[in-house]
Amino acid sequence: MTALDRPYWIEALFERRDGWNPNAYPFNLPVVRDLDRLAFHPRVTFLVGENGSGKSTLIEALAMAWGFNPEGGSTNVNFSTRASHSSLNNYIRRVRGALRPIDGYFLRAESFFNVASYIEEVGVGGYGDTPLHEQSHGEAFFALFDNRFRGDGLYILDEPEAALSPQRQLSFLARLHELVLARSQFIIATHSPILLGYPDAWIYQASERGLERVDYEDTEHFQVTRNFLNRRQTFLDVLLADDDFEA
Numbered sequence: 001m002t003a004l005d006r007p008y009w010i011e012a013l014f015e016r017r018d019g020w021n022p023n024a025y026p027f028n029l030p031v032v033r034d035l036d037r038l039a040f041h042p043r044v045t046f047l048v049g050e051n052g053s054g055k056s057t058l059i060e061a062l063a064m065a066w067g068f069n070p071e072g073g074s075t076n077v078n079f080s081t082r083a084s085h086s087s088l089n090n091y092i093r094r095v096r097g098a099l100r101p102i103d104g105y106f107l108r109a110e111s112f113f114n115v116a117s118y119i120e121e122v123g124v125g126g127y128g129d130t131p132l133h134e135q136s137h138g139e140a141f142f143a144l145f146d147n148r149f150r151g152d153g154l155y156i157l158d159e160p161e162a163a164l165s166p167q168r169q170l171s172f173l174a175r176l177h178e179l180v181l182a183r184s185q186f187i188i189a190t191h192s193p194i195l196l197g198y199p200d201a202w203i204y205q206a207s208e209r210g211l212e213r214v215d216y217e218d219t220e221h222f223q224v225t226r227n228f229l230n231r232r233q234t235f236l237d238v239l240l241a242d243d244d245f246e247a
Contacts, residue, residue, distance in 0.1 A: 003200070007042040008101045008154045008185050012062060013093040014038075026061070026086040029054035031206040038062075038211070040187060041202040043180045047189040048196065048219055049206030056158055057086055058206070059189040060108070063156045064089035068106035071114050075104060101185070103153030107144065109162035116140060137163035145175050151182030161192035169194040193221045 014035050021027055031054035049055040060070060067075045070085040135143060141163045149155060161169050169192055176186065176198060190196060196203060196216055205214045216222055228235050 002183065003180050004042040004099075004183050004185055006097045006099065007040050008097050008099060009040050009066065009187070010095045010097050011037050011039040012065065013095060015091050015093055017091060019087070020091055026054065026057050026088045029057060030208050031055060031058050031211050032088065034210050038204070039202075040185070041200075042185060044176070044186045044188065044198055044201035046196055046198075046201055046203045047187070047206065047211075048191070048203060048221055050220070053206040055189045055206045057088065058211075059156060059158050059187065060085055061088035061092060062187060063106040063108075063158075065092035065094060066104070066106075066154065066156065068104070068156065070108075072106050072108040074106075101152060101154040103150045103155075103184075105144075105149060105153065105155050107141075107155070107157045107160055109141075109159040138165065138168055142168065142171070142175075145172065149175075149179055149184070151179055151184050153179075153184050155179070155184060155186050157186065157188045157190075159190060160188065161190055161195055166194060173198055191221060193219070193225045196221060 014032070014037065022033065026032055031049065047055045047059055064070050064085065069075075130143065141160065145160075160172065164172060173195065176195075180186070180200065188195065196219060203214055203216060203219060204211050205219055
């Protein structure tokens with residue numbers, strides 16, 4: 001098995017056409033405001049950032065620009081429980097490689113329940129022998145990774161660690177690597193310093209300054225986790241201290 005040397009999706013171009021209002025959501029988000037293009041690693045690209053930084057809005061727009069349903073699923077999935085997505089996808093132009101993916105999927109952790117319900121309702125196969133709703137949240141996620149992700153695909157994941165224990169996140173890393181070696185490309189928004197440790201990847205960090213490429217050790221997720229584990233008692237003493245105040 002051989003990993004990709006050229007990505008299926010080379011880069012996303014953000015076109016400021018009619019309707020792009022820099023003073024309105026989502027165009028006023030720091031992660032989008034000054035973004036002209038976003039290049040993707042041929043194997044794994046990570047998006048990280050604090051809650052509210054706009055990374056999920058961005059990855060949702062990327063998924064929709066590729067043709068995925070905003071709530072998740074393959075490009076053949078078409079349903080909506082509540083239309084809450086932004087219009088950012090309409091301003092993204094795809095620059096694609098010569099090689100086209102055979103498979104693809106958008107996993108959005110917060111709406112995976114809705115996707116599982118749709119799969120059960122229409123009788124879609126390929127997710128394993130046990131119905132997704134008859135498994136725990138984490139087991140259902142892994143049934144997706146193990147059974148539905150077949151390789152030769154473009155997979156866009158929004159916080160896949162949401163249902164996974166640390167041990168399961170390590171297992172996910174192993175499965176991710178198998179799929180990378182099966183000519184798959186991943187674009188992943190995550191908070192997990194475990195997932196971010198995958199070596200053959202680019203990491204983009206969203207902040208008030210916008211979106212910038214960083215090394216693993218320079219991500220806030222790695223630094224905060226490392227500092228807490230190394231100085232747990234000091235952190236707890238500060239975080240849990242009673243504030244002195246006058247009644």
